[in-house]
Amino acid sequence: MKIINLTLLFFLGNLSLFAQDEIPVPSEVKIVRSEPYPVVDAYLKEYYPLGNGEVLAIKLNRKGGLIVQKFSGENLNETLKGESLLKIEKGTAIEGTFKMGDSFYFMFSKLTGTQEVTLYSKEINTSTLMFENDEKELLTMTEPENQVPFGAIVLSKQTFPRFSFDFSSDRSKMVVSYRKKPKVKDDSNNNDVIGMYAFDSEMNKVWGNEYQMPYTESLMDNLDFTLDSNGNGYFLIRKYKEEVTRKNRESADNQSLAILIANPEGSLNEVEFNLGEYIIDDVFMKENKDGNIICAGYYRKPKSYGMDGTFVSILDSKGNLRAPRFYEFSLDFIKKYKRISEKQKGRMEKADENGRLAMTNLEMRNIQVLEDGGVVLGGEIYYVTSTTDPKTGRTTYTYHFDDVILVKINGDGELGWMEKFPKRSVTESFRLLVSEKFTYVLFRDPLRNATMTEDGEVNREIRGDYVTAHRVDNKTGERKYLPLFDSRKIDGIAVYQYALNRVTALSDNSFAIELYIKKKSDMMFKVEFEE
Template identity: 25%
Template sequence: MKKNLFCLALILLSLFSFAQKIPFEIKKSALFKDEYKNSTIVLAEDDGKGGVVIVRSYYGGTFSTGFGYYFEHYNSDLKLIKEFEYEIKYSKVVRQSSVLGIIMDGEKVHIIDFIYEKDQKAYICSSISASINDFNFKKTELFRVDSEEIRQFAFLGFGVFDSDSGARMIVNEDRTAFAVTVDIKDRNVETHKMFVFDQSLKKNIDYTFKRDIKDRKFVYENIDVSRDGKTIYILGKVYTEEQRKKKEGGKYQYELTSISEGSVKTQVFDSEEHFAASLKTIVLDDRLVCIGFYSDRKDRRFKGICYSELNPITLEIKKVKYNTFTEQFLVDKYGKDKDKELKNLSFRKIITTSNGDIIFNAEEFYLTVSTFTGPYGGGSSQTIYHYDDIVTARINKNGEIVWARNINKRQKTSGDESYISYTSTALANDAYFFINTGEKVRKLSNDRIQFGQTNTRRSNLNVIKINENGDFDYQEILDDEDNEVPFMVSNDVISGNSTFFMGRKGTKKLLLKISL
């Protein structure tokens, strides 16, 4: 009997070990309404006095047209000090347009705009700039490209670079510089114009990147700007004739090119007998890292994490590692050690810790289509977006896995994706994840937990902490019953050790600040 009671106590202790106290502070703004229902936080900047400047993009719906930005200055208690609405309007000669992004330089805010002006037969990139003290916006041209050079205008979605068309803005990690890249029309030679500016709009690089290969055989994996804003790194996945003849592994090679004033270097490397479906670059102070998932069988069934480290100046390859997933990870994922490989993983965010380790995050993301047939024939289809398990791993400076964990999650939607998925951040050497769930956290076998479905009618906000040893706890931050609005957990903005979320239900909105 005593033995049974002891075992029961151990089981209860292991279950409750997940719910340790995680220190955090929350602040909310007052509930407010906008003229426009749809708005998203795009920027949060500390004002140097404990407050924050929030920039939100807005756009009209079916019955209300309009596009622009709300600028809001809050004090340390999230009380609104000043607000300003700036609507983006174009003349009749503008045929195509898009705002590529926003960057701040002290009290100055720059909206980076890209348009096609028919009368000038040119695509023009400009900055619409103002001080947050008076919001007197003025337009300054940054560069232009003749319309005969550029591909048919098509802008890219956030976080995805398309090798075939469009323009994109890339901001470096410290938000001190940005690049604008434009695809140039040439089927036989992959060509992009690359422009790099610092936050005060000084142009550091104006370069036309060319690779002597057909456009469709060069896939952009990643484009990064160095911390000093004077170098741009281009990572491409290239399908060459030589690689096509390989007997094992992926039939492609990776090419990393660094471009700075007066210097262009390229390093070629491949995944040997492995398949590395996709890689991401990370620009650190003294390291340049390419990291991604790899498999030994086919591109989308992953076995572990590959790591390549290069010298950021010379691009010399310093080390290459292939790390298989840990036993702990397999237990998290499957309940016990099984010989399985993951699939459908999408990069979400890469974080560096205070000691230089890399926290590499991904999510099981895939689409399914449901078809409905009516009683009298005909029918319709619906696309379902699935956001399942979170995969996270910590890689040290030697390129080795310190820990790898799987956070079980089952979420899907056919509508607004803002309330599902997750946000990740780090403080010191700990990783944090913010997740919504519409139900209590479910306990699984082998000390595992699972976060379930959420929606705009019921959504509880949770935080997960993974410490430097890979141990994790979770805690509910806000219960659905205590909030008038659910929070868009996948649309966040981070400033310092604070993460900002917008809550929305209908026209009602609220700003939430979580400080770790």
């Protein structure tokens, strides 16, 4: 299927245009910008939609100063700014800022004893943009594991985040969880103890308890956790009949999956299932509009070198689990947008005949649930390479974010479409926006890839990177390439510090992004897809 239209081909044919000028904004896209406003020097910046077209920016500097900005109106001008000071004590760790319902909470924890950590919240008033009332104590855990998650924000030495946060799809409920320090280091004799406490949107505790996992660490893997709108928690685990060895590692007979449903009394109800001959390596759970839990991920055959396809199963509110349905990646789909020699094609065809052809390094990133009951599964080719300097012995790691893989499953369980989006990046992943009509894949991409054919050929003379959106029709799977803006210049204005984590979804078909424009000023840009 072609990925660009003839109008775009006209622009791609004019190489001098790309070297000097910006690509005209597609007719399906509208971009507006705010007035410049003073930049805020902060090492933590987070952005949230307020649900009425407004954006709330929450920024934290290293002295504990919290700066909150509100952007409103058609052009998202800065309309309000508030500053508060968080008292930083030894043993304080920033846990994050979270939106619950229409409220915003700043979470932090403190060491309150030798083996004791207490979690607190402070509400941010969206009218004054200041802290509302005093800090509220949520819970205290003893004997914490003290493991630092990736991307942890630490304000001082000997501090670290200690809690994990999960939210229901409607953001009305939150579960705070933690893992207690294992009593023994031997995985064969240790059962994890997980603390879980549910809160409503006003930070009132709904229930809380500590749960001992029913199997030792050597006989289970925690794969995912989610929460429904009633506050119920769900663990997804992989179970092993015998401890994993080289001999049985690839044996589907040695493993199964189970969903553990946490009840407020501290017990876990187990719903077990398996995928027959297949093995699961990557899986997500998410609540749909009917209150059912969607369990979806990638599967592989025991002797496969990667992912062979995707599967979907649904746990209803009564605890009944539907049989998994499988959607395999075809040979043509795996080859798509790759430059492959005839010799390589022959090897792939032979591997396909032997059941060993798969997509290597594919990881699930996102599940988007549609109103009609369908789902869009978003994944990405992700891997890490390293190089070591022989003189210094210093090792450098490179993180690769490559092709994006989308799978649309219709509400009746039938396959809607599968699409691959060619991508090569060592800086960032991608973002999804999903409306009822279209799915938008956002990422920064070299302009030459706009001309890429399905056999991987591109016009290599075209220079420059653009933030692009690949639009897919949810019903037909028809694709369209939408170049949005140069990551260095928008509408003639030089911009800096572009990063995907600055993208804030305003609605199903619009987003905002804050960029630096020099002279100690920032500017907010709004991109809207007209449907």
